[in-house]
Amino acid sequence: MFWFYLERVLGYWPVLLKGLGMTIGLSLLSLVIGVAIGFAFGIIRAGRNRWLSRALGLYIDLFRATPFLVQVFIVFFILPVIGIELSAFAAGVVALSNMAACFIGEIVAAGLKAVPAGQREAALASGMTRAQQMRLVVMPQAVRIITPSLVGQFVLLIKDSSVVSAIGLLDLTRAGWLIVQSVPNGLLVFGIIGIGYFIICYPLIWLSRRLERRSQAAFL
């Protein structure tokens, strides 16, 4: 019986493969955009302009406070009201990269603040401009501090990408949902889907733990 179901599920390999491709593509694209915006957010949050930092903090808090599912619905259903019509894929990328940017922004800000003030003062004393201080002295050290949490954030991003299946995007979770409609064995179908996610995420979790151990060793 098990083999019969397994054969039927694996008969849907084109759907599974398409879902896997969508999950990876969506996550990677959102990751690149999210990291770029997130670093900008972080620099503003840790920066000297207090009002700009507070306004951005409020914006970030809004997206940290609400469930990602609600954010996906907001992008998909509210943006059209103000005249921005997005495809399901574009809506998924916007929602996912926006949320990633908010979380990464706070991580980057914390990393920048963790760099001792003496480093910046030394850079200032050697005549660097503010951009040079950031690029050559502060940011490289901050990146070293935040790398483990960033990798952890990537894992969350990949997992959160499953939520966009709610607006009909054919990702790995949606593929499982479609297959389970005709192969009535949820344990098997979502077991296979789970293995798919595990293969993508586990190496990253492992990497994050390893980096964390190494960075702790560096600071001892």
Next chain:
Amino acid sequence: MLGGLNTRVMMEYLPEIWQGFLATLFLSAASFAGAMVLGVIACALTIQPLRWLRAPAVVYVDAIRATPLLAQLYFLYFGLPRLGVVLPEMMIGIIALSLNSGAYMAEIIRSGILSIPRGQVEAGMSTGLSYLQRMRLIVLPQALRTTVSPVIGQTIVLVKDSSLLSLISVVELTRAGQRIAIDRFMPVEGLVATALGYLVLYYALKSAAGAWQVRNSIPGRG
């Protein structure tokens, strides 16, 4: 954009939103209790020395952490009936949320216990305290102080994650907001009401974590 918000409809649906809010509160509280129990057990199993007891706990934590909650939820929702276990959706949701958060709680508690410097335990040994006394008087009080904030952080994640239960037709805050969207074709009003509900819970938990941090931080250790 917010100027066009139909507050009359929002008020009309206030009882339903309130019901949804209470449901989210209940789901989160029940799942939190389950997650803490699972987390303590899984943590205890991972830090004890017997390999064959450690393995299942490690597999549990890693399997949960490497897969999305939605897939876990569907796994139980479509899978349990297969095993002849028929439960109401709400029960399935609480089980899935507890299992999911339990793995993260286990990691949080474990890192709290492991963060106690070895010297503290050794100092306890040299003053002649037994294992249980060392745990009760030295390790756990310190571990608790550093653990509470991340536990509240995970609880915030748990509250937000409970919105996914709307996808297996559990009526909670997200689902209640969708009622306005579906009945009245007003997605904006529904989503704004929903988001406000989660904001209240978020700020309540966040300020609780902050207050705890202020009162209980260990000098010199953050």
